[in-house]
Amino acid sequence: MDAKLQGYIDKLNKLNFKEMYEGDFFLTWEKTDDELEAVWTVADALRYMRENNISTKVFESGLGISLFRDNSTRTRFSFASACNLLGLEVQDLDEGKSQIAHGETVRETANMISFMADVIGIRDDMYIGKGNKYMHDVVDAVTEGHKDGILEQKPTLVNLQCDIDHPTQCMADMLHIIHEFGGVENLKGKKLAMTWAYSPSYGKPLSVPQGVIGLMTRMGMEVVLAHPEGYEVMPEVEEVAKKNAEKSGGSFRRTNDMADAFKDADIVYPKSWAPFAAMEKRTNLYAEGDSEGIKALEKELLAQNANHKDWACTEELMKTTKDGKALYLHCLPADITGVSCETGEVDASVFDRYREPLYKEASFKPYVIAAMIFLAKFENPAEILKKLDERAEARKFN
């Protein structure tokens, strides 16, 4: 066997991730370090095999159900790519064309769509306290359905973004960092600035900053969360970040000063998000059907937002980072000053300079998703990789 692939397999054999088999992926902080490392290792292995024209199709048939409660291009295609890579056909549950509803029917619909589903990917990030909860309801339903003999297999859930975390994004971000810095072992002591940045379209989900501080604090990095006053994220996730940092020998702190965060940073992640408290309020207003209240809240948030146009990733700020060359991250699409909007999250020249690494960052997502599925579906993933290599079926005929 090829040495590189053997390397991935050897690495897997040293990790303990046996709890992932038949499991699900909700939040990164519900996973052990070994489990996260297993995801990155399998992602790298799958990518390596695809690049070397070795088919990683492990399913002759089977469905990958996607449920997007918000418009999506990147995540939709990443999920479709991941399923396709493993041999699963994507079937979209378009709620406009169906009637998946609250209460009883979540349980029912989850079973009705899963007779031949090996994975369910859900994006549900709009309402605080709802998305992650909904995913758990779905998993509970299909777990019971499988136990009762209704479903031949238990589909694994992949959280494609919820109100709390965006694990496929953050795991892809981290895999990108690992590649850029030459390994997890090189991250200790590196400074990462997760900072708020102004965008004219206020109201962006909190899942990215929360996911980033919940994950990046685990590698011994110095993680700084920066935002204007009033843009706090979920306090529970800050708690997670603090504990992670303690355990990993890194640090976590919050500041209201963007320059402070950028100063000597090795990695910067400037991005707009909505205040957690406001999102919670909005969720309640929606629940009450209070459209006047929602309008008033939006007006208020836009006004608040407009006070912080100086929170931008400018060339000047970038110069203050480590050697002036911090790795710039973004989940995309970014609001680029003078390009996609008048005043945005990032200077056009900064964005342009980092375009290639940004696209590379995104390119890890399909593999991360595929790895999550792979690890949930096979009891011995290392052995399966070995057998796929021995099978030596070409992805593209030759």
Place this chain on the structure above:
Amino acid sequence: MDAKLQGYIDKLNKLNFKEMYEGDFFLTWEKTDDELEAVWTVADALRYMRENNISTKVFESGLGISLFRDNSTRTRFSFASACNLLGLEVQDLDEGKSQIAHGETVRETANMISFMADVIGIRDDMYIGKGNKYMHDVVDAVTEGHKDGILEQKPTLVNLQCDIDHPTQCMADMLHIIHEFGGVENLKGKKLAMTWAYSPSYGKPLSVPQGVIGLMTRMGMEVVLAHPEGYEVMPEVEEVAKKNAEKSGGSFRRTNDMADAFKDADIVYPKSWAPFAAMEKRTNLYAEGDSEGIKALEKELLAQNANHKDWACTEELMKTTKDGKALYLHCLPADITGVSCETGEVDASVFDRYREPLYKEASFKPYVIAAMIFLAKFENPAEILKKLDERAEARKFN
């Protein structure tokens, strides 16, 4: 070979279903008893193979076209699952995105979408006298297209619900009954109550009650159709039911008394539907574009409907069935009193007790659809099953 699989093959070898090859599936009563039995047998065999990780992928490429003229989750996913199980990729003909129209163009569009289609699944149940007719137009078109050398293969049509029958649902219902009662041979003399039940959403299709009385009367059962006066189904289908009952040594009768139907019943199927005569009237009003007339009719039907809230599958009624434990059936979703609506078709406690069997009932549908396709596509299905077993390709790599 495994004894169980051999059993299915032996059974198939005793049945005569050679007319199914290159055929279509419109109505159950157009099929012989042997043909129906072949569907159930192949469905069981395909399920058994999937459960034992034997791939039943019989197509390396090919499309399964789906055309849904009404929202659908269950049937959509069942069809997608069935196609996927056999190796066909689903391609949805979304009429919003296309222009499939009346007259000449049905013939044309049917051919244009079928160059590589092995199956076409259509749901068209809204207008009396239209859905089944439309399916025949499609089949006539592709049959001629195949004869003329335009289509390499004749796609087989699977009726996913029309104005007359809902064969994939009723065949799945029956396969569930067969499993619950331990074989077709045990159904003789069993009492089945197909009864109307109140739902606040009046206007549900007639295809389920019609399909049930048209199919269940063939097994020697005592089938009772119960509904309030004015909720008659298509008279032609009642005729079918009567003839079936005579031939099978069972019985068929109609009553306007729900209690009468439930009394000592072995199986109950309480469910709302719209009166046939009203649906016929509505179809004509739509054809005339008489929106005032439609509104008036809807008002009238809602008023009529509200008179029958006492038609519900209550705990009290369930106690009157055979040993108080009749098998409760429903095509789902059910209108559950106090859960999905204030007053509905069934008590919440009854529904809850039967949830597991209800989901199992639904789980047969993908396999029934796959069996219909399989039987239309292979001249010698028994031999193909045998060869698939010998091929021994894993559905999930191992």
Place this chain on the structure above:
Amino acid sequence: MDAKLQGYIDKLNKLNFKEMYEGDFFLTWEKTDDELEAVWTVADALRYMRENNISTKVFESGLGISLFRDNSTRTRFSFASACNLLGLEVQDLDEGKSQIAHGETVRETANMISFMADVIGIRDDMYIGKGNKYMHDVVDAVTEGHKDGILEQKPTLVNLQCDIDHPTQCMADMLHIIHEFGGVENLKGKKLAMTWAYSPSYGKPLSVPQGVIGLMTRMGMEVVLAHPEGYEVMPEVEEVAKKNAEKSGGSFRRTNDMADAFKDADIVYPKSWAPFAAMEKRTNLYAEGDSEGIKALEKELLAQNANHKDWACTEELMKTTKDGKALYLHCLPADITGVSCETGEVDASVFDRYREPLYKEASFKPYVIAAMIFLAKFENPAEILKKLDERAEARKFN
């Protein structure tokens, strides 16, 4: 090996099309004669193999991205069929569900959807000067993405209709002609009439007449473009047609007299289109957001259109063609007098007589698209065909 298949392979081996490898398909006149011939040859070979149950699945996994900026049935299903035939799963980029936009983001989105895309098919024909340009932007983006290591493979672009050409349609039309006339070598001197015809739905794209005169002039045919005054096509494409005719030893001329074009024609292609100049004006009005101007233009065009109801493919005109039996072509759907509209492009009796060949004409499109993909993806397509034949995997299990 089968002699017929060997014939296709032998033919390929005589042609020079090495520039097609890793290339794209924008316009037919950007391709050499050998390259076009290679498309037809591979299309015939793929069809032959499918008809003989030899799988041509060359991808174990991979996506075919489709982007339709206009409703479409025929092309959508042709593209889906072509992808499926080669083993690619279609993933539709529904712009309603995403946010692919202008400027910077074309580059970004093109990369974000292409991580595992082997082909991108785009239909964008509405605005003059936009569609083809957009396709080039996409190709430039993914070419760079591939070079930068972001995309493992460079997806090939297939132009599914742009503002200038409709190459998959015209290549299918031509393959139909070749089959009807028994070979390219028999086309020299044949007269083809590409003529305008009246349809009540004015405003149809110019890509078909432009594509036809840009392609059919290459085979030594006498091509006549006929239309009422004011219905000119893009002058650049007329220039292409003229040069083609000179080079191929055929001819190209324009007339405002439909009878002149039909007289002794071997092939007729009567079809409505909008005047180029008007479409250009409309594009500008849209760009300016001038909805009053658009309404005024539409009114004007409809009035102009109504002056030419005598431009129809009647039985009388058909009698004036070569032996009264010219081959009648149309890209479908046609506007048929007395069937789909009161007065249309063609008499119902003419259309009916040519229905079978018309459907056959359409049936070549999936194979033409598949051939375009095949030729872009394999360096030695002839060898791949040979190996597929040796692999002898059944498309439909047997």
